[in-house]
Amino acid sequence: MKRLELLIFVLQLLPVIDYAAESPETIRGTCMGTKYAVTVVDRPTGLPLASLEEQIGDELERIEQIFSLYRPTSELSRLNAATSGEWIGVSTDLLAVTKRAANLAEATGGAFDPTVGPLLKLWRLRQVSTNWSPPTREAIAETMQRVGWRKFEIREDPPGIRKLTDGVELDLNALGEGWAIDRMTQLLAEERIESALIELGGEFRGLGHKANGEPWRIGIENPREAGACYATVQLQDHALSTSGNYREPIEHQGRHYGHILDARRGEPVQHDLLSVSVIATDATTADGWATALLALGPLDGPALAEKHDIAASFVIKAAPLKNPRVPNQIRIHLTTRARGKVTLLETHNETDRILKRTIP
Numbered sequence: 001m002k003r004l005e006l007l008i009f010v011l012q013l014l015p016v017i018d019y020a021a022e023s024p025e026t027i028r029g030t031c032m033g034t035k036y037a038v039t040v041v042d043r044p045t046g047l048p049l050a051s052l053e054e055q056i057g058d059e060l061e062r063i064e065q066i067f068s069l070y071r072p073t074s075e076l077s078r079l080n081a082a083t084s085g086e087w088i089g090v091s092t093d094l095l096a097v098t099k100r101a102a103n104l105a106e107a108t109g110g111a112f113d114p115t116v117g118p119l120l121k122l123w124r125l126r127q128v129s130t131n132w133s134p135p136t137r138e139a140i141a142e143t144m145q146r147v148g149w150r151k152f153e154i155r156e157d158p159p160g161i162r163k164l165t166d167g168v169e170l171d172l173n174a175l176g177e178g179w180a181i182d183r184m185t186q187l188l189a190e191e192r193i194e195s196a197l198i199e200l201g202g203e204f205r206g207l208g209h210k211a212n213g214e215p216w217r218i219g220i221e222n223p224r225e226a227g228a229c230y231a232t233v234q235l236q237d238h239a240l241s242t243s244g245n246y247r248e249p250i251e252h253q254g255r256h257y258g259h260i261l262d263a264r265r266g267e268p269v270q271h272d273l274l275s276v277s278v279i280a281t282d283a284t285t286a287d288g289w290a291t292a293l294l295a296l297g298p299l300d301g302p303a304l305a306e307k308h309d310i311a312a313s314f315v316i317k318a319a320p321l322k323n324p325r326v327p328n329q330i331r332i333h334l335t336t337r338a339r340g341k342v343t344l345l346e347t348h349n350e351t352d353r354i355l356k357r358t359i360p
Contacts, residue, residue: 034201041195105149112292113263117169178287206235241286244275272317
């Protein structure tokens with residue numbers, strides 16, 4: 001009886017929340033050079049939609065002013081412009097993401113590296129022109145002197161970063177969108193919103209469930225068939241991030257160059273791994289690991305994902321089949337943790353198998 005009385009007392013203390021809308025509401029905008037959408041199921045009555053939209057916009061603007069490489073006044077741009085040898089005070093956001101990036105660099109043996117900024121500038125992979133050509137071996141070797149995740153130090157209290165070599169530049173784009181999604185998640189939680197879907201630049205985090213009680217269901221794009229999906233994922237308090245090396249590659253003298261760099265070699269990756277999708281409890285983890293595993297390739301990537309118990313789906317370019325009516329074959333590999341989380345859109349008895357077609 002006492003347990004029942006206690007339960008009733010606790011329930012009486014819980015606030016009763018009325019929802020402001022009978023159907024989901026979506027807030028849209030642009031940030032970090034891409035689009036975002038926040039679909040909310042259970043907005044409280046006392047929270048105007050315009051107020052929530054303004055809060056989301058303000059928070060994303062704050063994040064962009066920290067991590068943008070295109071704003072010379074951003075915190076990261078100012079850090080990159082600073083000289084080496086002195087501690088530079090940084091925000092807790094920049095410190096936390098830099099620590100995550102350094103951990104990924106260590107885990108991947110440097111294949112993923114947050115100091116690839118000078119290499120990206122050298123390769124001009126984000127500023128392609130008609131006269132584009134790859135840099136010389138000598139230029140790569142010289143630039144590599146300013147690349148390496150051990151060329152900076154992190155201080156917890158007060159938050160700070162110190163560059164150990166002149167010219168070191170951090171590039172945290174591989175984790176920035178995930179961090180922004182997680183900060184929006186925190187904002188929604190503070191407003192007592194429990195069911196929502198957040199999307200930023202193709203990265204997702206699902207909270208609670210849809211209006212009909214079902215979990216959020218996200219499709220993973222087939223990199224060999226535009227507009228088609230090869231699998232779906234149910235996101236209930238989880239995040240999904242996909243990193244691909246197949247969109248708009250640069251071609252020069254018959255060779256293709258993607259936008260993912262292997263920092264150990266100082267060059268864009270050259271392997272058959274087309275995309276990696278990672279499911280995690282937060283978007284920053286999913287975002288960072290998706291890029292890091294893609295940099296490692298079709299052999300080392302799955303091996304490291306298994307070692308760290310990561311739920312990941314790898315799409316690998318398959319060897320051509322003799323049947324010409326089945327073009328653009330791919331091979332799917334699911335890690336142990338991903339099985340049961342990723343639903344392939346065709347019957348598979350094995351995790352490694354050629355996917356011949358995609359069912360809508």
